[in-house]
Amino acid sequence: MTVGTQVKKTAVLLKGIEATIRAYAETTQHPEAKEIWSRQIPRVEEVIDQLEKRVQTLEREEPQYKGY
Amino acid sequence: MPEYAAVLIKTFLLFFAVILISRLVGRRWLAARTGWERVWMMIFAFFVAGLAVNLIPLREGLLALAMWTGLAVLVNYMMLKSKAVRDLLEGREIVAVQHGKVLEDNLWEARMNPEDFLRQLRSKQIFQVADVDFAVIESDGEVNVLLKSDQKPLTPADFGRVAAPEDAPQTVILDGNILDEGLRNLGLNRGWLLNELEKKGISAENVLIGQVDSHGDLYVDLFDDALQVPPPSTRQLLEAQLEQAEADLRSYSLEVKDPAVQAMFQECSDKMRQVRQELEPLLR
Numbered sequence: 001m002t003v004g005t006q007v008k009k010t011a012v013l014l015k016g017i018e019a020t021i022r023a024y025a026e027t028t029q030h031p032e033a034k035e036i037w038s039r040q041i042p043r044v045e046e047v048i049d050q051l052e053k054r055v056q057t058l059e060r061e062e063p064q065y066k067g068y
Numbered sequence: 069m070p071e072y073a074a075v076l077i078k079t080f081l082l083f084f085a086v087i088l089i090s091r092l093v094g095r096r097w098l099a100a101r102t103g104w105e106r107v108w109m110m111i112f113a114f115f116v117a118g119l120a121v122n123l124i125p126l127r128e129g130l131l132a133l134a135m136w137t138g139l140a141v142l143v144n145y146m147m148l149k150s151k152a153v154r155d156l157l158e159g160r161e162i163v164a165v166q167h168g169k170v171l172e173d174n175l176w177e178a179r180m181n182p183e184d185f186l187r188q189l190r191s192k193q194i195f196q197v198a199d200v201d202f203a204v205i206e207s208d209g210e211v212n213v214l215l216k217s218d219q220k221p222l223t224p225a226d227f228g229r230v231a232a233p234e235d236a237p238q239t240v241i242l243d244g245n246i247l248d249e250g251l252r253n254l255g256l257n258r259g260w261l262l263n264e265l266e267k268k269g270i271s272a273e274n275v276l277i278g279q280v281d282s283h284g285d286l287y288v289d290l291f292d293d294a295l296q297v298p299p300p301s302t303r304q305l306l307e308a309q310l311e312q313a314e315a316d317l318r319s320y321s322l323e324v325k326d327p328a329v330q331a332m333f334q335e336c337s338d339k340m341r342q343v344r345q346e347l348e349p350l351l352r
Contacts, residue, residue, distance in 0.1 A: 003323070010316045013309060014340075020306050024350075027284030029255055032233035033350060040343045047317075047336045054329070 004058040011051040018044045071122075079120040086116055089133075093140045101208035102158055112136055158207045165203035168216065178205045189213065232349040234282045241278030241288070254280055261286070268297050283350065307351040310344040 018041065025037035090098060100106045115133045118124035147154045162178045164171060164185060175185060188211040194200060202214040224231040238250035240261060251257055264286045265271055277289045285300035314337050321333030
């Protein structure tokens with residue numbers, strides 16, 4: 001497994017995490033709890049963003065691994 | 069009219085009259101906290117029973133019942149409105165223990181001997197008077213206790229731990245029937261519930277009790293006791309995923325050579341740790 005693949009896997013994991021957090025932020029009724037869930041979403045999005053940028057950089061440097 | 073028919077009719081009507089009157093006098097009255105409220109109920113019962121079996125003539129009986137009920141409603145209302153009336157009719161709470169010291173004179177005033185007092189404490193799982201900081205004897209004889217600070221049960225606040233902000237859970241399925249009110253209170257609808265049930269591979273009619281907690285997780289108990297539905301574990305799964313993400317990112321930061329990229333991964337790992345820590349009380 002290349003580094004690019006690994007980072008992609010983590011990005012996918014994080015996307016799943018984000019979806020779960022969004023769902024709970026949506027269904028939770030208690031305002032404090034809702035706030036706690038919602039607060040995490042931008043953080044996770046930032047990390048996903050960083051990882052995707054990293055993957056792009058890796059693919060540019062080693063085009064033979066692109067798409068794996 | 070044959071006599072037995074009259075009895076049947078009267079009893080039938082009185083049955084529903086009792087229910088109506090009970091609703092009228094209200095639940096505080098029916099809780100019968102004071103002795104005389106309890107006597108009221110006995111006399112009330114006598115009137116009703118007497119009327120039903122022709123022991124009491126109809127007109128006199130109904131008049132007595134009306135007066136009896138009317139007074140109850142009146143007194144109840146006055147007690148609501150005026151503290152003075154309440155103190156007079158019900159009596160005030162009597163302090164039995166103050167600053168850890170038992171006030172014997174007050175016990176006497178409450179006509180309670182020390183043994184009865186200890187018995188009441190025991191019924192609250194308190195075996196040592198020394199553990200009690202403050203105690204009152206309520207107007208109905210019940211004792212309510214404030215324990216000394218170091219004897220009080222522990223709370224999350226004592227650990228400095230934040231407990232998850234939670235709402236009361238709602239019952240959404242009972243006896244196979246969907247309760248829309250419960251769903252509404254949670255901001256959910258039938259569509260959501262049916263979807264959740266489908267995910268578990270069951271239908272509403274299989275469910276004896278279905279409850280949703282404030283996080284939105286559905287717990288069910290099925291009619292068929294042989295069938296086991298695994299409890300919701302999404303939040304535990306999320307916790308595991310968050311740990312994994314944090315660990316992955318940390319390991320990437322250790323693998324790369326470029327210090328800028330290293331810092332980036334480390335920062336991401338830290339962010340995920342922060343997310344995990346903040347969500348921790350909600351994931352328990």
